[in-house]
Amino acid sequence: MPTPPQTGPRPREISELVQDLQRARGHPRAEGDGADAAAGAGLVRHRGRAVFLIGAGCSASAGIPLAAGVAQEAIVRIADDYGVVRDGPGAEEALVALIDANRVPDRYGPVGGVVPWGRLYSYIFTEHMKHPNEQRELISRLVEDKEYTLNWAHACLGALVQKRFVHTILTTNFDQLALQGVIRTGIVPVVADGLESLNRISPTPSRPQVVHLHGSMHTYELRNSYAALRETEDDRGLQVMMMSLLKEASVLVIVGYAGGEEGVMTLLQYAAKALPRMVVYWIAYEDDLDLLSDRAKALLATGENKFFILGQKADDFFNQVVGEAGIGAPEWLSDPLGVLQRQADISIDPSAGSDVRRLREAYRARVEYAAEHGRLGRTPTDDATELRSALQFLKAAKAIEADEAYPANDDLLAIHADSLFNHYKRRRSDHEALTTAIRELRPLVERTGVDRIADVITFIEALRERSDALAEDVVELAELFAEIERLVTRVRDGLDPRERQREWSQMTFYLAEAVQAQAEQERRGDDDAATAIRNARKDRLDDARKSYAAALPGLSSTDGNKAKECKEGLGGALIALAEYEKDGMGTASKLREAQTLFREVVQWTSMNTPGEQHAGALENLAEAIRSMRAKFNDEAHGSRIEEAGLFGIALGIYETLGDEDSAGRIRNRLHCE
Incomplete structure (x- = not known):
C-alpha cells in the first residue's frame, strides 16, 4: 500500500531545504534560445521555480528597525506634535504621557512592564499618522540612511537569484535591500512597489522579480494602517498575482516574517487551501513552534508539504543556505570589478556622432584597464575563505597549504586545522583529517587562551569527536578527558561570566562533560572497588552535575543545540548519582x-x-x-x-x-x- 500523505507542520533541516531548492533550480539558457523560448515553462526553468517571501527580520542586521521600532519612533514624534512631552522623551515615557492625555487608549499601555509595540504599529497609522506623506516621511527618515547598506542576508539572497535558485522575491519591507542584493550581482530585476504595478509580475518570469507587497519607501501609497493592510487581501490584482506565482512555484520559503498581519497571511492561507500540496518552508526566529503567530501555525497546518526550521537568524540562515547549495559567498565580493566589466558595453545608434563613440570606447578602455590592473593579488586566506563559504573544506585546507610557511602562522594554522575538522564532520571516514586537526591545534591552544577562544572550542570539539572512536581504549580516553579538563579550567578562569556568558557557559559544559566521562571510566573497574574509590566517583559525578546546572541557563539563552547536549549530560549524571x-x-x-x-x-x-x-x-x-x-x-x-x-x-x-x-x-x- 502507498504511504498516506503526511499533513500538518513538520520539522526540516537546512540541508533538506537546499535539496528542494536544487530541484527547483533553473538551467542556463542555451545561446540563442531567448527568441525561441516562447513557452512559459521554458522561461521558468531558465529562472527556477522558487519564491522567497521576506519580512523585517531579514533587514534587522542592516540597522533598519522592526515594526516595534517604527512604532517607538512614531510615538515619540506624536507626543511631541501634541505637546504632551518635550525635550526628547523615551518611547515608553511618550506613550504613557499620550495615554494620560487621552490621546491613546489604555489598552495600548504597558502590561507587566511590556509595551505592545507591534499592535501599536497599525493603530498609529490608522488614528494618528493617516496621510501617506506623513507615513512616508517617517519611514524614509528611518530607512533612507540605510538605503545603500547591504546586509549579509540580502547579499546571499541576491546570489541565490543570480544562480537561478530564486525567480521572485516578495517582501513586506519598505527598504530597498532586496533590490540592492540582486543589483550587486549585475542583474536588474523587474520591480513592483505598488498595487498599480502588479501587472509587471509574471508567474514564469524571464527576469528576476522583486515585489513590495506593502509598497516601498518611494511609493506614494504605503500600507501601514489596519484598513490598508486588509486591502491587501481584498485586492483582486494581488490575489491573481499571488495565486499565479504560487501555482507555478515549486517551493515557497518564508524568512524573517512574523505572519501576524492579516492581509498577506490571508492570501497565503487561501493559496495553501487551493494548492494543498504547495511546498512551504517557514524559517522562524523563534525556538518553539508554539511561539509562532496563530496565522503562521494555521498556514503550516494546511495541506501537505508544510515545513518549518526554528531558531534562525536571517544572516546565519542565508549563510548556511549558500554554503549547502555549494555557491558560497556572492561572486561580486571576490571580483567586484568583474560585475562592472560585464556591464561595460553600451549600445548606441548607428548614426551616433563621433563624440558619443569615443566616450563609449574610452569608458570600455577604463573598465578593462581597471579590471586588468586593479585586482588585488589573491592570498591563500582569500581562496580558503571563499572555499569554506561553499563548504569545500578540504579544498580550503589545501589552499592554505599553498603557503609553505603556514605552520608558523597562528592564523593560517587555525584556518587549516578548522577546515580539516569541518571536512571530517562532513566525511567521517577521513580520520586522518581529524588527527591532523588535533595535532595542529594542540600547541596553538596550549600557548594561547581566551584571546583565541574560537580555536579552543574547535580543539575541544575535535577531541570530543575523537573520543567517539576510542570507546574501548580506556587509557587514551582517560588522557583525552583529563586534557580537556585541564584546558577548560585554565581558559574558563580568564572569562568573566557577566561579560562573556556564552563562552563561560560553554567552557563549564565541557568541564562537566570531561569530569563525568572520567567518573564513568572509573566505573569500569568499580565492582570490587574500595568504598573510598566509590565515594570519589560519586563526588566527581556530583561535581559534573553542578557544572551542568551552572552552564544550562547561559546555553539555553544562547545556543539551543548545546543546551540540548547539556540537558542530556545532566540527565545522565542524575541517573548515575541515583545508583549511589x-x-x-x-x-x-x-x-x-x-x-x-x-x-x-x-x-x-x-x-x-x-x-x-x-x-x-x-x-x-x-x-x-x-x-x-x-x-x-x-x-x-x-x-x-x-x-x-x-x-x-x-x-x-x-x-x-x-x-x-x-x-x-x-x-x-x-x-x-
Whole structure:
C-alpha cells in the first residue's frame, strides 16, 4: 500500500531545504534560445521555480528597525506634535504621557512592564499618522540612511537569484535591500512597489522579480494602517498575482516574517487551501513552534508539504543556505570589478556622432584597464575563505597549504586545522583529517587562551569527536578527558561570566562533560572497588552535575543545540548519582528530574533535528523511565508501555535512516523485555 500523505507542520533541516531548492533550480539558457523560448515553462526553468517571501527580520542586521521600532519612533514624534512631552522623551515615557492625555487608549499601555509595540504599529497609522506623506516621511527618515547598506542576508539572497535558485522575491519591507542584493550581482530585476504595478509580475518570469507587497519607501501609497493592510487581501490584482506565482512555484520559503498581519497571511492561507500540496518552508526566529503567530501555525497546518526550521537568524540562515547549495559567498565580493566589466558595453545608434563613440570606447578602455590592473593579488586566506563559504573544506585546507610557511602562522594554522575538522564532520571516514586537526591545534591552544577562544572550542570539539572512536581504549580516553579538563579550567578562569556568558557557559559544559566521562571510566573497574574509590566517583559525578546546572541557563539563552547536549549530560549524571543512593525521596527526585530533562530534549529534537538525534533522545528518555521502574515498583504502571513506545519510535527512525546497527540494538532491548 502507498504511504498516506503526511499533513500538518513538520520539522526540516537546512540541508533538506537546499535539496528542494536544487530541484527547483533553473538551467542556463542555451545561446540563442531567448527568441525561441516562447513557452512559459521554458522561461521558468531558465529562472527556477522558487519564491522567497521576506519580512523585517531579514533587514534587522542592516540597522533598519522592526515594526516595534517604527512604532517607538512614531510615538515619540506624536507626543511631541501634541505637546504632551518635550525635550526628547523615551518611547515608553511618550506613550504613557499620550495615554494620560487621552490621546491613546489604555489598552495600548504597558502590561507587566511590556509595551505592545507591534499592535501599536497599525493603530498609529490608522488614528494618528493617516496621510501617506506623513507615513512616508517617517519611514524614509528611518530607512533612507540605510538605503545603500547591504546586509549579509540580502547579499546571499541576491546570489541565490543570480544562480537561478530564486525567480521572485516578495517582501513586506519598505527598504530597498532586496533590490540592492540582486543589483550587486549585475542583474536588474523587474520591480513592483505598488498595487498599480502588479501587472509587471509574471508567474514564469524571464527576469528576476522583486515585489513590495506593502509598497516601498518611494511609493506614494504605503500600507501601514489596519484598513490598508486588509486591502491587501481584498485586492483582486494581488490575489491573481499571488495565486499565479504560487501555482507555478515549486517551493515557497518564508524568512524573517512574523505572519501576524492579516492581509498577506490571508492570501497565503487561501493559496495553501487551493494548492494543498504547495511546498512551504517557514524559517522562524523563534525556538518553539508554539511561539509562532496563530496565522503562521494555521498556514503550516494546511495541506501537505508544510515545513518549518526554528531558531534562525536571517544572516546565519542565508549563510548556511549558500554554503549547502555549494555557491558560497556572492561572486561580486571576490571580483567586484568583474560585475562592472560585464556591464561595460553600451549600445548606441548607428548614426551616433563621433563624440558619443569615443566616450563609449574610452569608458570600455577604463573598465578593462581597471579590471586588468586593479585586482588585488589573491592570498591563500582569500581562496580558503571563499572555499569554506561553499563548504569545500578540504579544498580550503589545501589552499592554505599553498603557503609553505603556514605552520608558523597562528592564523593560517587555525584556518587549516578548522577546515580539516569541518571536512571530517562532513566525511567521517577521513580520520586522518581529524588527527591532523588535533595535532595542529594542540600547541596553538596550549600557548594561547581566551584571546583565541574560537580555536579552543574547535580543539575541544575535535577531541570530543575523537573520543567517539576510542570507546574501548580506556587509557587514551582517560588522557583525552583529563586534557580537556585541564584546558577548560585554565581558559574558563580568564572569562568573566557577566561579560562573556556564552563562552563561560560553554567552557563549564565541557568541564562537566570531561569530569563525568572520567567518573564513568572509573566505573569500569568499580565492582570490587574500595568504598573510598566509590565515594570519589560519586563526588566527581556530583561535581559534573553542578557544572551542568551552572552552564544550562547561559546555553539555553544562547545556543539551543548545546543546551540540548547539556540537558542530556545532566540527565545522565542524575541517573548515575541515583545508583549511589538508597531507594528514597532523593533517588526518586533525581530520576524524575532526569526524565523531565530528557522529555525537554525529545521535544527540542522533534522540532529541530528530527532524525538520528531525535531517535537518540527517545532512547535516553526510555532508559530514564526504565531506571525509575527498576528502582520503584510503584512507578511501573504505564511506564513499561511508554518505554516500549519510545523505543518503537526510535526504531522506526533508525530503520528509515538505514542505521541497522542502532536498529538492531533497540530490537535486542525490546526482545529482552
